[in-house]
Amino acid sequence: MTFLRMRDATREEWVEIERLEAELYDPAEGALALLDTLRESPLAGHPVNGYEHSLQAATRALRAGEPDDMIVACLLHDSAVGIAPANHGQVAAEMLRPYVSEETYWVVKHHGIVQKLQMVNHPCWGEAGAAEAAVAPIRSHPFFARTRQFCDDYDGASFDPAYDTLPLEAFAGQIERVFGREAFRPA
Ligand SMILES: [Fe+2]
Ligand SMILES: [Fe+2]
Numbered sequence: 001m002t003f004l005r006m007r008d009a010t011r012e013e014w015v016e017i018e019r020l021e022a023e024l025y026d027p028a029e030g031a032l033a034l035l036d037t038l039r040e041s042p043l044a045g046h047p048v049n050g051y052e053h054s055l056q057a058a059t060r061a062l063r064a065g066e067p068d069d070m071i072v073a074c075l076l077h078d079s080a081v082g083i084a085p086a087n088h089g090q091v092a093a094e095m096l097r098p099y100v101s102e103e104t105y106w107v108v109k110h111h112g113i114v115q116k117l118q119m120v121n122h123p124c125w126g127e128a129g130a131a132e133a134a135v136a137p138i139r140s141h142p143f144f145a146r147t148r149q150f151c152d153d154y155d156g157a158s159f160d161p162a163y164d165t166l167p168l169e170a171f172a173g174q175i176e177r178v179f180g181r182e183a184f185r186p187a
Contacts, residue, residue, distance in 0.1 A: 001016075001017070005140075006052075011170055014143075019185065021105050022040060022082050026179075027095075027098075027099070027179045027183070028175050028176065028178075028179035028180075029093060029148050030095075031096075031175075031179070032147065032168075032175070034076070034079040034083075034095075035051065035054060035075060035079045035081045035168075036049030036051070037079070037083075038053075038054060038078060038079065038081065038082065039051040040082070046159055047160070047161055048158075048159055048160070048161050049158045050078050052083055052165060053077070053158050053159060054074065054075050054077070054078055054158075055075070055165050055167070055168060056080070056160065056163050056165040057074035057075070057077070057154040057155055057157075057158040057165065058072075058074040058075040058154075058156035058171055059069050059114055059159060059163070059164075059165050059166045059170070060073045060153065060154050060157060060165070061154050062074075062155075062166070062170070062171070062174075064115055064153065064154075065076070066172075067143070068174040068177050069100045069101055069103075069104040069178060070104060070107075070154075070172070071149070071171060071177045072096070072100070072174050072175060072179075073096065073100065073107060073108050073150070074094060074150075074154050074155070075168075075171060075174075075175070076092050076095070077089065077092055077106070077108050077150075077155065078092070078160060079092050079095075080095070082090045087112075087158075088112065089108055089109055089110065089111050089112040089113075090109050092108050093105050093106075093108040093109035093165075094109075096108055097184070098183035098184045098185060098186070099178050099179055099181050099183060100178065101182075102143075102145055103143050104175050105152050106141070106143040106147065107143060107146055107147045110138060110143075110144075110147050111147060111150060111151055111155055113134055113135055113151075114135055114138075114144070114147045114151050115151045115155060115156060115171045116130075116131040116135065116149055117131045117132070117135060117151070118150070118151060118152070118156045119131065138177040
């Protein structure tokens with residue numbers, strides 16, 4: 001490549017760049033590398049680490065007969081905790097967005113706030129009405145119920161060290177199918 005400014009790049013250079021991009025960037029690999037970071041500290045203090053928690057949530061979703069989208073959402077919903085602890089759901093949701101339904105995108109994006117409803121003994125969120133007030137602005141959204149179910153059945157239920165959690169390889173098919181979809185490019 002010889003261009004110094006983007007506007008000077010030739011058609012041939014753009015074709016070559018696009019070919020290289022398709023060869024170099026694998027969205028599934030990138031997402032799984034992020035998930036792998038949860039083996040270390042994120043969710044420290046919980047009964048299982050973030051990696052185990054994510055696999056357990058995905059295992060529960062698989063056993064409940066959920067579609068690929070929801071299983072992959074379970075696997076990756078916390079994957080950005082290490083780089084964006086305060087808004088990890090939003091970061092993971094955007095990573096998934098080109099490949100999943102609007103519903104799945106919304107569930108992952110809002111799981112952090114909806115999860116507060118389960119923290120009944122939390123020093124802040126357990127205060128009377130605190131969690132309810134936090135979710136009030138989104139409670140009437142059509143995907144709220146699905147998000148609550150995700151939090152109740154998969155996310156909030158997946159801290160059991162004794163649970164028969166499946167290894168990552170068990171989800172290879174779901175990962176391949178979801179990330180193998182043609183990417184939708186949100187504006
Ligand atoms: Fe989370
Ligand atoms: Fe989680």
